[in-house]
Amino acid sequence: MNRQATRDAKGTLLSVEQLSVTYAVRRGWLRAASDLVALKDVSFELRAGETLGIVGESGCGKSTLARAILQLVAPSQGAISWLGQPLHADSRDALRKLRAGMQIVFQDPLASLDPRMTVLEIVSEPLREFRPELTRAARARAVGAMLARVGLSAEVMERYPHEFSGGQCQRIGIARALVLEPRLLVCDEPVSALDVSVQAQIVNLLRRLQRELGLSMLFISHNLALVRHLSQRVLVLYLGRVMELAARDELFQAARHPYTQALLDAIPVPDPARARERATSPVIGEVPSPIDPPSGCVFHTRCTWAQARCTSEEPMLEVVGGEHHVACWRWREIAATRSESE
């Protein structure tokens, strides 16, 4: 880790500006390729030691965002900076350094581990690649220490992924991601494939690791309740656009975007009496195809507040107050109606 990084510890780790990612897709072999805009004009900053939750449904671009930050897909527009330096996928050297600084944990714990490698080989692989000066014994010590941190005993080192449950595989995946002591951990739906009782273990582990290691995290999930548990700020995406960005408590207590409210209303209430009397009816319709997104505000086809302007003009992200941003033409009226009804 360089000196610059340490000095910037309180500052911005990652900065994403006006990022757009477009994929060319063919809908039939005779038809010309059309553009699928997976992300459009996404901007945010991630501070050192902060966890930013990224929520949205299928097609919202949350996984594309993770891939773009990790330089696994090339942005079609916009810029990503890491510790104040713009990132370009064209410099192999810069990319290598960067890779050591940011790591990812995937959704499918078993599929993301090579079945032919032992746990020791899996977790020490990043060390072999990025810290070639380490001796075999030093690598094994580092792996042992990291396994202990994620709650696995050193005895597992000689075993293979298939011998472990989903939760344990996810712990191995986390150990592999953290063994290089990265500054940023990108978690792409890290617990969605796990059983509820095990999910909670991994969430608690991530919380503890973040505290102990001062990690920054991007926590990508479709589950808002989980995101609330792990994040300091939350970014809500819909069809590749930022709908709302706010500090956690602000978002959960005073969501301004109708889509954020719809996501909150969709969370089942684990309380029979309250769940029955809940009057809100779920948001209508489904997420439109990203190949052919609605005009104007992309959410207007499902929004009860939509009016003429929403169908023709795309709202920009504007400041609600402090760090709270929302992209909605009618957020002021919505906020006024809410405070009246309360």
Place this chain on the structure above:
Amino acid sequence: MSALLGIHDLRVAFQSHSGPVPAVDGVDLEVEAGECVAVVGESGSGKSQLFHAVMGVLPAGGRASGSARLRGQELLGRPASELNRVRGAEIAMIFQDPMTSLTPHLTIGKQISEVLQRHRGLSAGAARARALELLERVHIGAAAQRLGQYPHELSGGMRQRAMVAMALACEPALLVADEPTTALDVTIQAQLLELFRELRRATKMALILITHDLGAVAGLADRVAVMYAGRIVELAPVEELFARPRHPYTSGLLGAIPRLDTPLERDLAAIPGQPPLHRSAAPGCAFVSRCARALARCASDDPMLEMAADGRRAVACHNPLAGAHCA
């Protein structure tokens, strides 16, 4: 009066090279007409296999024994030709992935009409008109147009609605829904749960909701059966189960769900260890290794599901939580 569906000592075992592996290990459950029972469990709990056995759709290598009676008629061990008269007409089932149950090369309209023609003897024209009504009833937009579409042309949520429409075609007395919302986006999941609530208000159909998501059933179920390692470990009316879980596993599951009102300073109350892949041959309670309330006898003496004196709730535990209110 006897129950609509009576399951008695139902067992399911799968053949493996090392002998039979038990998936369901002696389940008793009665479902009354019009009632909604949620069957909740994690992977390996046997919740799906239990109802796959009832419906006669166990995969190859799976064997069921015991009894499952629909209005007194035994379903287990009946030949497929006889079962087909009951399935669809009296019991219908929908699955997590609608693509596995929809025929890819037939239009949605054709598939629903076929059910109506076969089970109800409707003419092709009448069946098509009824199919349209059914699609509208499950709130599929542009229903007339959907009739002529193939399953792959519909979104996941729409396919699941089409499955519900098909299941409703013969107005079954019982609908078994196996993780019907698991593969769907959260807003679509909420829509589908709302549809189930609406159908329950409008029809006298009984509903069995198989799910891993305790939170999702709170607003829908009348009773909840919690399964672990092939058995029901707790059975209770929904309000009582959520307010006063008695089995440590139920209480653990409730604590492990992140809620919008869980205090953030504290960690989630995780259950240590993993759910077992299947019931082991070891004596004692299957939950003992993960249980904070385990007593010495729990390791050797398998607790049976015992009905409380009021006949409303049952728990299989030597050291259940008291009836005190749990937050």
